[in-house]
Amino acid sequence: MNIHFDARLDGELPRRDKAEVLASLQQSVPDLTLLHREEDLHPFECDGLAAYRVLPMLVALPETLDQVVALLKGCRELGVPVVTRGAGTGLSGGALPLEQGVLLVMSRFNRILDVDPDARTARVEPGVRNLAISEAVAPHGLYYAPDPSSQIACSIGGNVAENAGGVHCLKYGLTVHNVMKVEIITIEGERLTLGSEALDAPGFDLLALINGSEGMLGVVTEITVKLLPKPETAKVLMASFDDVGKAGHAVGDIIAAGIIPGGLEMMDNLAIRAAEDFIHAGYPVEAEAILLCELDGVEADVDDDCARVREVLETAGATDIQQAHDEAERALFWAGRKNAFPAVGRMSPDYYCMDGTIPRRELPRVLQGISKLSEQFGLRVANVFHAGDGNMHPLILFDANRPGELEQAEDLGGKILELCVEAGGSITGEHGVGREKINQMCAQFSPEELTTFHAVKAAFDPERLLNPGKNIPTLARCAEFGAMHVHGGELPHPELPRF
Amino acid sequence: MANTTTPTPDRDISEALGERVRKADADGTPLRIVGGDTKGFYGRPVEGEALSTREHRGITSYDPVELIVSVRTGTPLAELEARLAEHGQMLPFEPPHFGDTATVGGMVATGLSGPRRPWAGAVRDFVLGARVITRAGDEQRFGGEVMKNVAGYDLSRLMVGAQGSLGLLTEVTLKVLPRPSASHSLRLEMPLDQARARLAEWGRQPLPLTAAAWQTGALHLRLEGGPGSVAATRERLGGEDLEADFWEALREQRLAFFSREDARPLWRLSLPYDTPALALDGVAEDDLLYDWAGCQRWLRSELPAETLREACASAGGHATCLTPGAAAPFTPLAPVMAKYHRRLKAELDPKGIFNPGRLYAEL
């Protein structure tokens, strides 16, 4: 698989002369920082999907909204595509630059504009780091709930664009559930306010639409997030299992008992060993799987729930159950999980992180399928899951220096995603489609559905200048990759229109 | 009465619905989509051929352990809720019915939520996926039947509150939650200012609050959660006991405040948390009912729409008129917003067959 932009399959992009574009933008937005020398562009050549790198034509680092407006208008006039970038931690190549495009980097918009403890909201610029919000509002006893593992680095603008989740989203929701108002600027340079400080807004729910739209509909320039009071207490149980399937069943049993844990995470043996090696969290390295179950809320309820969950876990066949004794140990239990990716990264020269979701009941079966595929491809797979919501992150270990292994890892990843779709799930739970899963979109959606997505895009960006080639594949691409749904026994036609 | 009638069997009439839509699009015939016809008052009247979803009914999948239910949109809301209750689960956003015939489709299309909304979230927060018949008459699936899915644009949530103006909803997948194991409602006599201050203070604490309404000198609260936290909070707050059905009466607009005998228009003001009482000429305290901890205020008033809307807008909110016949029930959109709304409508429904004019004349 090669995910680089392919004009034949993704649509022609205008080719403009770099010097002319630079001169024109320098003239129309005189005070804007524009990087153009090759050595200055290198730091921006990839996001978290580092196997793919492209040098953008130019990198823009605006500091004011007027600059963003002027830049977008200027690019539109020139017909130059724009890829927006937050912190560049995305794992699906959403912020992968285009050779013929401008990379619009929002990192200088990094101010927390306003915190209103009585209304429990914070108004922030898009470049603010996720964790910085919780840190800033902590003195008021409040926090911002969605906590992606990348929260020390990723930007809130990127979170909105990806509808990011975290280990607490079964109970507290994804980004879309925790954002009240978003300001965007369209490719035409128009400023829109989506949502409001009240609990709803008139008209279509464009706020829901912008969440997870991967920089395809507009540039996010300001976000008002909802804050929650910190739970009085949070306790975490760690249960060991000698069988992955049993751990999978235990997840359903906890929920069947009427308990919604603050976090419910699972790791398999390979992930446990990697994390333990790296963090020394006290994980049981012999276990085939562990479950981390966090219960939070008011003390009395949490104690009750802990006792009930303990019972459920015992009945489900847990071989050992530990409860973190204090806040420090709780943090340590989580540190192992939150650092699972880099931990796995230490075991292997390269790893490739997948992000499929499945109905929870399918967990044992899909795990089995993954382990078979892993054998078949001869590549190790470590599994970490947001088990509570059926969001799996299989990590495929490989060595890019061995010829063909990256392609093998990608093929294996593609197969895993197809397995998820077959099980009634989705190819992406929180990392987004970006460029990485552009072909798998053809397996999840029919040509008609993809056409509807293109129609939505056309309402905001008819010339397809914002992040072209990402998120929604063209019908031509799907026809080429043959993964397209075959309707009524008819094969898809390669001569299909592109959009 | 309802108990003695045999339930209508589950049926999938999506093909027939698709055929109707295809034909309407070909002929350019506007359609007026009707479910249980309980929420017709919410929005502008639609001129068009009636298209009923009520035959398209049934729960297509429900696995309580997954916390997910998929249901055809013509299914009576009461039937869905009864089924969830059998398994100790609920729709957390507590949707209003406004009549026995209310359907799931109407619930999603209007996007109206009940007293628990500020704490639990709104309808849109629990919609995971949707099947929609688009203008071509084919049923398309968006979102998914899983908790998390960010593949493609979030069209299922976009449909919530769009009142059928972007397509015909035929099936929705919803996240459900276990019912809280303990619940207690109480009433505290206190003036509005004090209630506001208290709610702001409590909002910053992890209290098991799930409803808060103020009317004529009393704050009404509902506590829900585990038995321990509910008992402790009850002890701490005191007050007199309140019948739990107060919340249903509030949600269904059966409290005296909503009486039809009051001929003045009924307004819904949607405002940020902690908005002080709006300065509105001639509005008495009794003309207002504060729900959602003050974020949703019901108002009886003859004041001109512009006056109310300006007052709400300057506080960061908006106002909706719920009395049938209002020329513009919903707050007009800023010109630039209206433009993108029109473009979206034109892309998804170029011939204007889906509930034209229901939200705004031009949509």
Ligand SMILES: Cc1cc2nc3c(=O)[nH]c(=O)nc-3n(C[C@H](O)[C@H](O)[C@H](O)COP(=O)(O)OP(=O)(O)OC[C@H]3O[C@@H](n4cnc5c(N)ncnc54)[C@H](O)[C@@H]3O)c2cc1C
């Ligand atoms: C170690 C690691 C762990 C991770 N764990 C999680 C996790 O637990 N949960 C999770 O959900 N994700 C996780 N991620 C993925 C990633 O951190 C998130 O997707 C994050 O939301 C991306 O934010 P960013 O600022 O880095 O965005 P970028 O990578 O810069 O961009 C991501 C996408 O958003 C668009 N975008 C960025 N900013 C804007 C803007 N202002 N306006 C419009 N579009 C914009 C870009 O065009 C691109 O399509 C993880 C990543 C890493 C590296």
